[in-house]
Amino acid sequence: EADIYQTPRYLVIGTGKKITLECSQTMGHDKMYWYQQDPGMELHLIHYSYGVNSTEKGDLSSESTVSRIRTEHFPLTLESARPSHTSQYLCASRQEAFFDAYNEQFFGPGTRLTVL
Amino acid sequence: RKEVEQDPGPFNVPEGATVAFNCTYSNSASQSFFWYRQDCRKEPKLLMSVYSSGNEDGRFTAQLNRASQYISLLIRDSKLSDSATYLCVVNGVEGGSQGNLIFGKGTKLSVKP
Numbered sequence: 001e002a003d004i005y006q007t008p009r010y011l012v013i014g015t016g017k018k019i020t021l022e023c024s025q026t027m028g029h030d031k032m033y034w035y036q037q038d039p040g041m042e043l044h045l046i047h048y049s050y051g052v053n054s055t056e057k058g059d060l061s062s063e064s065t066v067s068r069i070r071t072e073h074f075p076l077t078l079e080s081a082r083p084s085h086t087s088q089y090l091c092a093s094r095q096e097a098f099f100d101a102y103n104e105q106f107f108g109p110g111t112r113l114t115v116l
Numbered sequence: 117r118k119e120v121e122q123d124p125g126p127f128n129v130p131e132g133a134t135v136a137f138n139c140t141y142s143n144s145a146s147q148s149f150f151w152y153r154q155d156c157r158k159e160p161k162l163l164m165s166v167y168s169s170g171n172e173d174g175r176f177t178a179q180l181n182r183a184s185q186y187i188s189l190l191i192r193d194s195k196l197s198d199s200a201t202y203l204c205v206v207n208g209v210e211g212g213s214q215g216n217l218i219f220g221k222g223t224k225l226s227v228k229p
Contacts, residue, residue: 104150109158110158
């Protein structure tokens with residue numbers, strides 16, 4: 001069972017609010033990821049990190065920002081939420097694949113965000 | 117050309133059927149390959165890794181053809197519980213994708229009684 005957690009699981013919030021989605025993993029993984037996924041649609045990578053103090057933008061442009069101050073923690077922040085941000089946000093982690101290209105990537109249960 | 121391409125879905129099959137999913141990847145330097153499963157409104161989970169020699173796990177068989185850059189997943193004796201979206205996944209080797217897994221759009225399977 002994956003030791004990766006996301007809070008909150010569901011969030012309904014008004015336009016203009018600042019929100020932070022939390023993601024933590026206890027597996028000591030270096031790499032962490034944020035994906036955005038609309039219902040029935042494909043995963044889109046929006047942010048990733050190779051380790052502490054490393055953050056990179058993914059394939060899909062996002063107005064969100066991330067930080068990685070601790071290995072286990074990779075929060076995502078939206079400064080001013082809009083209805084277009086309504087989606088599911090999935091956090092994931094994976095150990096660096098220097099020695100094993102087949103390291104599994106684990107996903108958290110996701111945060112379903114609705115912006116009114 | 118997208119880095120990972122999968123059969124368009126959905127696949128609607130009766131219980132007990134054998135179903136095959138195909139996937140192609142664009143970069144010949146890719147070294148690791150996976151099939152993930154995603155249930156409706158859930159997170160993706162690893163179904164199986166795909167090795168060069170092909171591998172089998174119960175009713176599931178995965179094959180890799182490096183020359184054709186092609187991956188397949190065969191499910192025998194389909195169960196209702198196999199209904200899900202199956203994601204073909206390849207490790208990225210270039211630019212911003214390097215070291216990251218690249219997920220296909222997924223193929224939806226619906227097994228009917």
